[in-house]
Amino acid sequence: MRPGPIVAQALEIAVALAAAPLFLGWVNQCRAWLANRGAPSMLLPYRNIRKLFHKDAVLAENASPLFRIAPYIVFGTMVVAAGIIPSLAGRLPLVVAADAIALVGLFATARVFLSLAAMDVGTAFGTLGARREMMIGFLAEPALLMVIFVASLISATTALPAISAHLASERFTIDPSLAFIGVAFTLVLLAENARIPIDNPATHLELTMIHEAMLLEYSARHLALMEWASALRLFNYACIGFALFVPWGIAARDIGPFGLTLSIPVLALKLAAAGGGLAVIETVSAKLRIMRAPEFLASAFLFAVLGLLVHVLLGGA
Amino acid sequence: MPLAKWWDQARQLPGAPRTCGLGVNAETWSQCAGDVAASGGRLLAMWASACDAWDNADTVEIDDIAGPAQGAQSARDGGSLATEAYAAFLTDRGVLILELPIERSGAAAAESTHYPGLEGLFPCASRMQRAMFDVSRVRSSDPDRRPWLRHPAEGYELIRVAGDGVHEIAVGPVHAGTIEPGHFRFSVVGEKVLRLEQRLGYTHKDIERRFMELPLAEGHRLAARIAGDCAVAHSWAYCQALEGMAGCIIPPRASALRALFLELERIANHLGDAGALANDAGFAFGLTQFSRIKEELLRTMSQALGQRYLLDAVVPGGTQVDVSAEAARSLASRVAAIGRESAQLGTIYDDHAGVRDRFTGAGILTPELARRLGVLGLVGRASGQPLDARVDMPSAPYDVHVPAKVVRQEGDVAARVAVRFGEIAESCRLAQALLASLPPGAHRTAVRAPPAGSFATGLIEGWRGPVFVALEAGPGGTIHRCHPHDPSWQNWPALEHAILGNIVADFPLINKSFNLAYSGVDL
Secondary structure, three states, X not given: OOHHHHHXXXXXXXXXXHHHHHHHHXXXXXXXXXXXXXXXXXXXXHHHHHHHHOOOOOOOOOOOHHHHHHHXXXXXXXXXXXXXXXXXXXXXXXXXXXXXXXXXXHHHHXXXXXXXXXXXXXOHHHHHHHHHHHHHHHHHHHHHHHHHHHHHHHHOOOOHHXXXXXXXXXXXXXXXHXXXXXXXXXHHHHHHOOOOOOOXXXXXXXXXXXXXXXXXXXXXXXXXXXXXXXXXXHHHHHHHHHHHHOOOOOEOOOOOHHHHHXXXXXXXXXXXXXXXXXXXXXXHOOOOOHHHHHHHHHHHHHHHHHHHHHHHHOOOO | OHHHXXXXXXXXXXXXXXXXXXXXXXXXXXXXXXXXXXXXXXXXXXXXXXXXXXXXXXXXXXXXXXXXXXXXXXXXXXXXXXXXXXXXXXXXXXEEEEEEEEEEEOOOOOOOOOEOOOOOOOOOHHHHHHHHHHHHOOOEOOOOOOXXXXXXXXXXXXXXXXXXXXXXXXXXXXXXXOOOOOEEEEEEEOOEEEEEEEEOOOOOOOHHHHHOOOEXXXXXXXXXXXXXXXXXXXXXXXXXXXXXXXXXXXOHHHHHHHHHHHHHHHHHHHHHHHHHHHHHOOOHHHHHHHHHHHHHHHHHHHHHHOOOOOOOOEEOOEEOOOOOHHHHHHHHHHHHHHHHHHHHHHHHHHHOHHHHHHHOOOOOOXXXXXXXXXXXXXXXXXXXXXXXXXXXXXXXXXXXXXXXXXXXXXXXXXXXXXXXXXXXXXXXXXXXXXXXXXXXXOOEOOOXXXXXXXXXXXXXXXXXXXXXXXXXXXXXXXXXXXXXXXXHHHHHHHHHHHOOOOEHHHHHHHHHHHOOOOHHHHO
């Protein structure tokens, strides 16, 4: 194998690692502006991660090795997922190695380890968070898979770069089934990334937490990895969204220096727009009562199924 | 009506209007309490006149209670101490205070029973009686003998719920946010709450003891600091009691200013709660907007009155500060603006589907349950209990400036929010009316020292509910005994009921809608 693709692959992962906290910082900044507050620096997530890496880790006395390993596994799966998703270019070694269904599996792996680690220490809040996370997860995954199936039906493949290239190559028409799965995907993104209206990433109320409750026992480098992994997950979801719904600007064939230097600013633009949109959704919504989460995710699934039906009804051309 | 019989025997007490005292024995104590309960009266407060220092031991074992430090000598001599147990009731005719003389033996304190408990008639009495033992070491007949304020090092038995799939969630006393300490033990099945048991007392600092070391003329400062968010209510209630026993009539300008301060305190707290409630529902927009409005009010207060929070505004004989005509204008215009803005934001809450969904039907306290539990104040008014001391037992200037009661029947979070919004509007109207008609003259008058042994009470409707202060003068202008009573005593147990059947994730929202005092009841 020539060194070019490997360098490009490494570059894509490096961009994901670097851009993920920045994206989170951007969303937080937009939220603060929309709430008429003075915004924190966009670089705050970096400073937070740096601060945490400089601290000494504290572990519960009864923490098993699983509790220590989990942050590395969760972080690792998110890094691999970032490599699989065609965020910058389509023909990279990892991108073509795994398809979209494997990607959903990777996210599920991270969730399983995160939940196991949360229950490991045996505190009430960790278990509470893990239980809620699994509830959200088992409802969100089918919806996400259904979204991917519809996109796969349109392009007759489950490989993300091929779907992306196919959708980008079509004439610019608004496919109604894409609109339906676009809504479904947005709902799944909100639920899977612990955003309002499912979870509130800014809350200090332990009893209402989902994602944060699972991280309460973590400190220092473990917490830093978990926080970074959360930022990566949000970034990854955004990039899946770009690959499916705004696939233009991803270097399909050219993975040389020119193609990549062009796709990085395009990605930055997309992220800026997506972050703004996410902040708007979070600002105008209140958090749902947690028992309403199934309804929320059921509607995501329903939208995805509607997308499928529309695709079939319109002849699947 | 049997209650009238007791009223006829009672003697008028100075201080709070329509307050009477009645000496009873153990038998008539129970009879009278039963008549009050039968006629729909409420338990307002319970306390005992003794307030002894405990031994300096850090941990207190129930079995191991020695004689009080002051009375240790007499206890060792086999003697006993005379003291009084008091119970104040809120009835249609006013406040009736029963005085029960009791013999308190030092040695056998652990086993003996000193007075009949009222927990069967008034469920909220249980915690007050447990606190009475912790503070004054007089024991009621209540079988629940667990300590309330003085925490033993270990061995506090919480009530357990057993069953398939039932587990416990322990929250606090240390929380993830910067809030006051309290322990909440939830028994849940999945997300559903089967039982909540509270444990408070983590900020117990023996305030009642501290009162005894202060001169009468300085007690108002400590009273204001018992619960900082109802400083005016507590310090006014204290001053009302002190002025009552001293026979001091405060100038009309002073009472108008006090009412103005009380309404400003009510507005500021309701604004803060309105924002915090939306934030707990994940609607951060509400928090930023209401925090801004509240801050603007606090800054206007700081300019006009020299204090952001009115901790030292009410002093015996009047108020510490006067309000200049210019300050009155700036306050009036600010209050008017707040009334408009909060009403606008209120419509946003009403129109927001997500916020409405969270508020409506959460933490319902039915009017029937609220009546049985003796709930007071704002929480009571949101559950159909039309009690407001400003209207029911008005002291000047509320006899002229009559507030409209804001009462809702639903008893859910939405009702408590609606009562807050209604009271913001009403308090804005009252504050403007008070500012527009401030009587001329002095804002303060001298208070002479009352004779030793004088007893008087104060009752002021703070933003949470009626704040009650019982004050007894010692010789030479000292405080013999001061018992401040926050309405949170009555409302904390109601929270345990309001959460039942709700999901545990809704507890912070329901708790915030009650927003009860920790420091105010931990004393």
